[in-house]
Amino acid sequence: MRGEQRCVEPHCAARYGLDEPLLVCSRCGGLLEIKTQPARDSSDLRALWQRRRASSQARDRSGVWRFRELLPFDEGVFAVTLFEGNTPLYEAPRSASYCGLDRLLLKHQGCNPTGSFKDTGMTVAVTQAVRLGAQTVVCASTGNTAASLAAYAARADLRCAILVPRGQISHAKLVQSLDYGATVLEIEGDFDRCMSLIRELSEEPSIYVVNSINPFRLEGQKTTAFELLEQLAWEVPDHVIVPGGNLGNVSALGKGFLEMLELGLIERLPRVSVAQAEGAAPLVRFLSASPQPSSLAPISHPATLATAIKIGAPVSWKKAARVVQRTGGRAVAVSELEIAEAKAVVGRDGIGCEPASAAAVAGIKKLVAQGLVSPDERVVAVLTGHVLKDADYAMRYHTGRLFEASSGRYRNAPQRVEARAETILTLLSNRNRSWT
Numbered sequence: 134m135r136g137e138q139r140c141v142e143p144h145c146a147a148r149y150g151l152d153e154p155l156l157v158c159s160r161c162g163g164l165l166e167i168k169t170q171p172a173r174d175s176s177d178l179r180a181l182w183q184r185r186r187a188s189s190q191a192r193d194r195s196g197v198w199r200f201r202e203l204l205p206f207d208e209g210v211f212a213v214t215l216f217e218g219n220t221p222l223y224e225a226p227r228s229a230s231y232c233g234l235d236r237l238l239l240k241h242q243g244c245n246p247t248g249s250f251k252d253t254g255m256t257v258a259v260t261q262a263v264r265l266g267a268q269t270v271v272c273a274s275t276g277n278t279a280a281s282l283a284a285y286a287a288r289a290d291l292r293c294a295i296l297v298p299r300g301q302i303s304h305a306k307l308v309q310s311l312d313y314g315a316t317v318l319e320i321e322g323d324f325d326r327c328m329s330l331i332r333e334l335s336e337e338p339s340i341y342v343v344n345s346i347n348p349f350r351l352e353g354q355k356t357t358a359f360e361l362l363e364q365l366a367w368e369v370p371d372h373v374i375v376p377g378g379n380l381g382n383v384s385a386l387g388k389g390f391l392e393m394l395e396l397g398l399i400e401r402l403p404r405v406s407v408a409q410a411e412g413a414a415p416l417v418r419f420l421s422a423s424p425q426p427s428s429l430a431p432i433s434h435p436a437t438l439a440t441a442i443k444i445g446a447p448v449s450w451k452k453a454a455r456v457v458q459r460t461g462g463r464a465v466a467v468s469e470l471e472i473a474e475a476k477a478v479v480g481r482d483g484i485g486c487e488p489a490s491a492a493a494v495a496g497i498k499k500l501v502a503q504g505l506v507s508p509d510e511r512v513v514a515v516l517t518g519h520v521l522k523d524a525d526y527a528m529r530y531h532t533g534r535l536f537e538a539s540s541g542r543y544r545n546a547p548q549r550v551e552a553r554a555e556t557i558l559t560l561l562s563n564r565n566r567s568w569t
């Protein structure tokens with residue numbers, strides 16, 4: 134193993150070996166992060182990573198393990214992989230004009246094996262769980278982490294239990310976890326309650342927690358920054374925006390960009406921003422408070438239809454706040470209607486995403502409207518989950534049942550039609566496509 138775990142609290146900065154199965158700093162309770170000793174000098178890394186794209190070796194086919202020089206494992210480690218990463222970066226002209234931008238790129242992390250960005254972190258965390266000889270892997274989840282963990286645990290033949298807030302996660306995500314054979318525990322309460330239970334369970338030595346509080350998760354997720362830069366021919370975008378829930382992902386991306394800067398592979402950082410749903414926006418509240426409080430005040434009853442990010446007490450808020458502040462990004466809150474419309478527009482680009490992901494697109498639209506991002510900036514929005522992750526939400530939007538007073542601007546309800554070709558042709562010739 135190459136590197137160490139470090140407490141992120143400056144007054145503590147305790148260091149631990151990579152084999153210590155810690156959830157948080159045992160001295161001060163602070164978050165941990167991993168400092169990796171790069172496996173070689175950085176001068177030929179870009180070329181090496183690029184060459185691996187043509188390799189047929191399992192580790193090279195993973196968009197995470199392809200970057201293994203910056204992961205804290207020895208070369209011979211057995212990687213539990215489903216060939217995650219290597220996700221597309223799409224031009225999205227309709228979404229761009231919707232946001233008021235000349236151009237918008239969408240990095241679609243929903244194209245991972247279980248349909249969300251979680252896989253990029255899970256491959257690393259479950260690999261570490263196997264290394265440590267864990268028997269049972271657990272997580273609290275709004276659905277995607279659970280689906281991802283369930284899949285990787287099945288691959289590694291580990292017992293897996295997931296804690297989800299009962300009745301508050303999408304069926305598609307729940308079904309994935311059931312199919313992958315996890316023990317699904319529905320908890321009366323919200324995600325934050327599940328997360329506090331996880332902290333209690335972590336005291337038990339046989340249990341290994343893989344929520345994003347686990348720094349190995351973020352090591353995998355940081356590789357998305359590397360992959361994105363590679364896709365942009367190492368030209369740093371001006372702005373990258375991601376949706377925020379438990380705030381692990383923005384922390385990981387920020388770490389990834391920072392490591393690229395430290396290694397001299399890029400010369401500047403992109404601004405990294407976070408979009409949260411208005412009813413679950415504790416980071417936005419924290420960063421916009423003046424004077425800034427010493428710690429983030431949790432929201433006790435978070436509310437949003439984008440259930441993936443319905444989180445009031447985000448675990449990684451300190452790391453996330455640092456990324457936003459260090460890179461000059463923003464934290465922006467978006468309404469339910471803004472999320473729903475942005476999601477429909479991403480669909481019209483032929484791409485599609487789940488509601489939480491659309492918060493990123495809604496967020497950049499808002500920053501443009503506020504004059505905080507100019508139309509000619511090079512912007513990448515990270516789509517975190519696949520369009521099929523929440524079919525029920527989409528159906529309700531398109532049939533006008535999502536909100537009491539739905540604007541329905543991009544609504545596209547199925548139409549019942551008589552089984553006659555003539556009727557269908559008449560209907561098609563009348564169809565108004567002036568929404569663009």
Ligand code: F0G
Nearest residue numbers: 274275277278378379380381382517518
């Ligand atoms: N987008 C999607 C689709 C998510 O599932 C999540 C988080 C986020 C964004 C936010 O990412 O938590 O790193 O800030 N889902 C977690 C879960 C909480 O349990 O699946 P974050």
